[in-house]
Amino acid sequence: MIRTLVEADNEVVFAYLTQNPALNLFIIGDIEAFGYEQAFQELWGEFTEDGLVKAVLLRYHNTFIISAEGICDAEGFASIIRSYEFDGFSGSEDAVAQLELLLPLEGFRKTDSYFAECTTAEHATLSTNTEEVQMATLEDVDRIIEVRKSIKEFNIASDARGMLQQSIETKTGRTYYIEQNGKMISLASTTAENSLSGMIVGVATVEEARQKGYVTHLLEHIIRDLIAEKKTLCLFYNNPSAGRIYKRLGFEDIGHWRMYRK
Known part of the structure; x- marks a missing residue:
């Protein structure tokens, strides 16, 4: 029933x-x-x-x-x-x-992804990057959406801005970012945060700033912060290169996720 x-x-x-x-x-x-x-x-x-x-x-x-x-x-x-x-x-x-x-x-796009989980911060100490990592506020919502729109691999939903704003207001999500000369160049977010866990989403670096370790640096901050709050981290991925980064940071595959999006 x-x-x-x-x-x-x-x-x-x-x-x-x-x-x-x-x-x-x-x-x-x-x-x-x-x-x-x-x-x-x-x-x-x-x-x-x-x-x-x-x-x-x-x-x-x-x-x-x-x-x-x-x-x-x-x-x-x-x-x-x-x-x-x-x-x-x-x-x-x-x-x-x-x-x-x-x-x-x-008309929907189908995506099959690996689903991975991280329960420890012991591997989140790999980066030697010293760039300052900041946490976004409501004033940064439009900047975040603009960066995401500039990433060709991203498919931005029509309600993305509202959902990002809501996640910050309700503390069900947070976004960490690195900027240079006042411009966001790399960012990573959590979503669906609850008392037990949170999911990493929106990992992105602008084209001209890639291959410099910014993503690893951001993820280390997220992992350390959430594990300190006794939360498990999850994510899904379908890019083998990204998978290698996540596994070096302590993520392990636990299943598969299927998504349909317009």
């Missing part, structure tokens, strides 16, 4: 989500930050006959995330998603595979 989740379901929902806190960090973070009764966020759960949660679907603005351990009611969840105008759908590869043929995904 699938039904809308409400605050009274929180205990049983978290009993399910925390079985795999890394892969479920987006859903955990959004529930902790925004709860169950926001216009931009809704949750549905599939329950077993004895009242346990076996799958969760999250709508956050115009994107959906599915979490399912084993076989879920794919048609039931797909019918919910189809009732909305959506521009993103993601989850573990196994969970997404159950729904993707049931959804109108023509």
Whole structure:
């Protein structure tokens, strides 16, 4: 049975989500930050006959995330998603595979990524870079978006600015950056930060400043700060070169993530 989740379901929902806190960090973070009764966020759960949660679907603005351990009611969840105008759908590869043929995904870009986790800061001491690392504030939001737009590998969503601003305001995300002559040249962000974990996203360096160790320098700061806060770090990647950097810093592959974006 699938039904809308409400605050009274929180205990049983978290009993399910925390079985795999890394892969479920987006859903955990959004529930902790925004709860169950926001216009931009809704949750549905599939329950077993004895009242346990076996799958969760999250709508956050115009994107959906599915979490399912084993076989879920794919048609039931797909019918919910189809009732909305959506521009993103993601989850573990196994969970997404159950729904993707049931959804109108023509025109969406599909990305399969490795999902990696870091639980220690012992490797975050590799860099000899001495560039100052700063943490962005709300006043830096437009500058961050402009840098991201300048990176050809990035696909910037229409609501990216609003979501970045919201993450800073709610402390569910932070952005570290290096600048030269008043211009941001390298940055890395976290998102979906919750009491247990956070995900690294938006790792970028402008073309003329690449291959100088700035990304490693930024990531070391993020790793040390979040591990000190007793949070696990996660990320997904599909670039082998990036994967080598992350693994040198202590990340280990723990699964695969599949994303559809317009």
